[in-house]
Amino acid sequence: xxxxxxxxxxxxxxxxxxxxxxxxxxxxxxxxxxxxxxxxxxxxxxxxxxxxxxxxxxxxxxxxxxxxxxxxxxxxxxxxxxxxxxxxxxxxxxxxxxxxxxxxxxxxxxxxxxxxxxxxxxxxxxxxxxxxxxxxxxxxxxxxxxxxxxxxxxxxxxxxxxxxxxxxxxxxxxxxxxxxxxxxxxxxxxxxxxxxxxxxxxxxxxxxxxxxxxxxxxxxxxxxxxxxxxxxxxxxxxxxxxxxxxxxxxxxxxxxxxxxxxxxxxxxxxxxxxxxxxxxxxxxxxxxxxxxxxxxxxxxxxxxxxxxxxxxxxxxxxxxxxxxxxxxxxxxxxxxxxxxxxxxxxxxxxxxxxxxxxxxxxxxxxxxxxxxxxxxxxxxxxxxxxxxxxxxxxxxxxxxxxxxxxxxxxxxxxxxxxxxxxxxxxxxxxxxxxxxxxxxxxxxxxxxxxxxxxxxxxxxxxxxxxxxxxxxxxxxxxxxxxxxxxxxxxxxx
Numbered sequence: 001x002x003x004x005x006x007x008x009x010x011x012x013x014x015x016x017x018x019x020x021x022x023x024x025x026x027x028x029x030x031x032x033x034x035x036x037x038x039x040x041x042x043x044x045x046x047x048x049x050x051x052x053x054x055x056x057x058x059x060x061x062x063x064x065x066x067x068x069x070x071x072x073x074x075x076x077x078x079x080x081x082x083x084x085x086x087x088x089x090x091x092x093x094x095x096x097x098x099x100x101x102x103x104x105x106x107x108x109x110x111x112x113x114x115x116x117x118x119x120x121x122x123x124x125x126x127x128x129x130x131x132x133x134x135x136x137x138x139x140x141x142x143x144x145x146x147x148x149x150x151x152x153x154x155x156x157x158x159x160x161x162x163x164x165x166x167x168x169x170x171x172x173x174x175x176x177x178x179x180x181x182x183x184x185x186x187x188x189x190x191x192x193x194x195x196x197x198x199x200x201x202x203x204x205x206x207x208x209x210x211x212x213x214x215x216x217x218x219x220x221x222x223x224x225x226x227x228x229x230x231x232x233x234x235x236x237x238x239x240x241x242x243x244x245x246x247x248x249x250x251x252x253x254x255x256x257x258x259x260x261x262x263x264x265x266x267x268x269x270x271x272x273x274x275x276x277x278x279x280x281x282x283x284x285x286x287x288x289x290x291x292x293x294x295x296x297x298x299x300x301x302x303x304x305x306x307x308x309x310x311x312x313x314x315x316x317x318x319x320x321x322x323x324x325x326x327x328x329x330x331x332x333x334x335x336x337x338x339x340x341x342x343x344x345x346x347x348x349x350x351x352x353x354x355x356x357x358x359x360x361x362x363x364x365x366x367x368x369x370x371x372x373x374x375x376x377x378x379x380x381x382x383x384x385x386x387x388x389x390x391x392x393x394x395x396x397x398x399x400x401x402x403x404x405x406x407x408x409x410x411x412x413x414x415x416x417x418x419x420x421x422x423x424x425x426x427x428x429x430x431x432x433x434x435x436x437x438x439x440x441x442x443x444x445x446x447x448x449x450x451x452x453x454x455x456x457x458x459x460x461x462x463x464x465x466x467x468x469x470x471x472x473x474x475x476x477x478x479x480x481x482x483x484x485x486x487x488x489x490x491x492x493x
Contacts, residue, residue, distance in 0.1 A: 003058070003371045005227075006304060008235060008258040009155055013373055018226045019256065022460060024055050024062045025221045027255070028109070029213060029230040029238070032069040033093035034078045036280040037100045039309060040231065040264045040271055046295055047261050047303040047374070048229050049106045049425055054370050057423045057452065059459050065220045066109040067213060068094060070116050071206050076195060086196050100281045104291050105425045113216040115207065121215040122207045123200050125249050126187045134248040138178040140190025140203040146183040149244050155258060156236035185241055187211045210241035217246065217254065228255035232262055232304075262306045271309070279309075289314060292429055293321045299376040299424060320384070321426075327387035328421060328428035330394045331414045332443065339403045342411050359416050362386055366420050379424060386417040415448070422449055442476055451480070451488050 003016040018024045028048050031037060055062050070090040079089045101108070115122070126142055129135035135144050146152050146160070153159060160183060186208035191197035197204035207215075217225060223246075230239060239258065246254040263270060266277035285291060297317035301307045330336055337343045362382055369378035393407050421427070442450075450469050457466040470480055473490070481489040 003055075004373055005257055005259060006373050008260050009255075011157070014257070016257065018060070019224065022059070022061060024060045024227065025225040026052065026062060026064045026227045026229060027213075027217050027221060027225055028064065028066040029228075029234055030067040030069065030112075031093075031097055032072045032074055033090045033097060034072065034074040035093060036096055036282060038271070038281065039266075039279045039284065042100075042104060042281050042284075042294060043264050043298050043307050044229075044231050044261050045101060045106050046104060046298045046425070047376075048259075049104075050299065050370075050376060050423070051227075051229075051259075051374055052107060053423050053425060054374070056456060058367075059456050061460055061462075063111070063221065064107075064109050065111045065113065065216070067216045068097075068112060068114045069209065069212060070094070070114050071212070072209065096282070103285060104281070104295060105427055107425075111220050113220055115212040115216070118212065118216050118219055119198055119207070121219045122211055123188075125215045125218065125245070126207075126211060127201065128249045129187065129245060132248065134245070135187055136180065137188075137202050140188075140205060141178055141186060142188035142202055143179055143184040144187055144241070144245050144248075145180065146185070146244065147181050149248060152244050153240065155240050155243055158236060158240075185210060185237065187245070210238055211245060213238070214242050214246040214249070214254075217242075218250065223250040223252045223254075225255050227257045227259060229259050230261075232260040235260055259303075261303045262301075264307045264309055266309045268308065289318070290321065290429060292325065292426055293318045295425055296321045296324070296380070299380060302377060303374055323391050324383060324387050324421070324426070325428055326394045327390035327414070327417060328426075329430045330390050330397075331411070331418070332428055332430050333394075336394065336397045339397060340408050340411065341403075342408075342414075356412055359412060363416060363420070366423075370423075376424065379420075383417060383421055383424070383426075386413060386420070390414055390417065418448055419452065422452070442473070442478065447473065447478055447490055451490065454480075455488065 004013050005016050006013045026048075028045075031041060052062055052064050068090075071086070075086050075089050079086050082089065098108075126135065129144065130137060130142060133145075134148055135142055137143075188200060188202055188207055188211075189205050190202070191204040191206070196206070198206055217228075228239070228242075243254050265271065266275075266279070269275055269277060271277055271279070281294075284294065293314065294317075297309075297314055298307065300317065300320075331340075331342050334343065362385065366379050366382040369375045369382060372378070390410060390413060393403075393410060397403065450473060454466045454469040457463070457469065473480060478490055
């Protein structure tokens with residue numbers, strides 16, 4: 001089976017084929033930095049982190065771009081409430097966002113464009129749209145003419161008659177009076193008294209929400225990308241408008257695949273500040289929920305389905321993670337590892353073909369699950385099956401039992417569990433690692449992750465990158481040993 005993804009644009013689950021073989025370009029709609037990130041952000045960014053990790057693990061060279069919206073009405077309102085500025089509010093919440101993503105073990109994007117740093121590209125795209133007749137100016141504002149785009153609505157499937165509500169994303173009555181048609185949306189907003197503004201051919205002002213992403217996609221990745229990501233709440237109007245303006249400006253499809261994750265419900269109701277069920281990531285973690293429990297909870301549901309959040313569901317995820325963490329921590333416990341003879345040399349991150357038929361079946365089952373439209377629930381089932389004898393072994397050793405030959409042979413199983421868990425971003429939480437041990441170089445999980453990255457680089461003939469990983473590990477006291485069968489072992493010097 002090849003990777004198949006459900007494409008919102010075509011309404012079908014399709015085989016994934018990147019534009020350039022072996023390379024994948026991804027744009028993920030980022031946050032508007034007026035407040036702390038909430039559980040809905042966690043759900044979205046954990047899922048897309050797994051997609052990215054899986055593509056990398058399968059040997060693709062991925063370029064992952066995630067923007068920051070740092071010009072917006074909500075930011076301006078928050079600044080006015082605080083008596084501060086747009087910059088102060090934005091910078092504070094950008095720092096908080098990065099901290100939250102680090103806490104959840106979400107890989108940092110390769111590039112993080114900001115709207116305020118893409119103004120030249122935004123103004124250029126607006127000018128192109130106006131010159132072609134796809135947009136028009138009115139009293140310092142510039143609007144996109146929706147009626148000039150016959151296929152407008154192709155992403156959401158909504159006809160123009162259905163699109164009165166929220167067609168511009170963020171409207172007011174003054175805007176309506178300057179439009180030729182109610183569905184037209186703002187590309188540039190003329191400055192209002194007391195608001196920050198930027199120069200433009202249409203007078204001082206600031207960009208509209210939708211044009212920011214179109215310009216940042218083109219600036220960072222070109223006119224057509226492989227995958228565009230976001231929550232299902234962005235399908236209309238944001239992504240619909242992105243498509244309209246980008247394709248009118250560029251004359252090419254914006255993205256080949258559009259993926260959208262489902263929303264979060266709290267105790268059966270949609271998460272909303274107005275309902276009082278709004279939960280931030282840091283408040284949840286501060287309450288004692290571990291980051292890996294939260295990841296596991298998110299990944300138990302298919303990304304396109306609603307995620308039902310409740311204390312009972314979170315407690316169940318915590319129980320599941322506890323057992324999985326026991327198995328993952330087995331080889332990281334120095335006492336257990338020494339008793340099992342695992343302490344000195346870690347075997348390859350990928351067993352040689354035919355090394356263990358059962359493990360190869362597990363590996364293939366994991367691949368089949370994620371190839372099936374990123375079915376993380378089925379992938380987790382593979383991990384729990386791998387973990388079962390390892391968890392039992394950890395508990396026996398904890399009780400003082402002697403390790404048998406069969407127990408020692410579970411090393412390859414543990415390595416596979418480590419590897420596959422890493423693809424889901426699930427890393428062991430070991431609290432007993434001593435300060436001396438922590439200072440003795442990278443942990444085994446980190447080493448295995450770097451070995452996987454090096455393997456992918458070598459497979460794609462990016463040899464300088466592979467050599468840099470080897471040199472980095474050598475500088476930290478880790479020597480890699482490449483075996484004739486294609487596996488890699490490591491020892492701590």
